[in-house]
Amino acid sequence: MPDSVPLPDADPRPLPPEEPGPNECCGSGCPLCVLDLYSDELQRYRTALAAWKLRHPDAAP
Structure with missing residues (x-):
């Protein structure tokens, strides 16, 4: 089985x-x-960032 390659985010x-x-x-x-x-x-950008933060609540500020 080939080594698994991490997918980009x-x-x-x-x-x-x-x-x-x-x-x-x-x-x-x-x-x-x-x-x-x-x-x-x-x-x-601000709208997209707010939506992203809702999807990633544990992400660093």
Whole structure:
């Protein structure tokens, strides 16, 4: 029988989005500003993290 290989975590902890750098926003009020997109991604991350924590109550903070 072959050695069993551990499977990668099927439910990994969500990773936060990368914050835009200080010079990525031009400040001209673009309709799709990188800061708005980051805010949307951050909200999705927080929602996903909260759901993940419910599924993994013993995980480290």
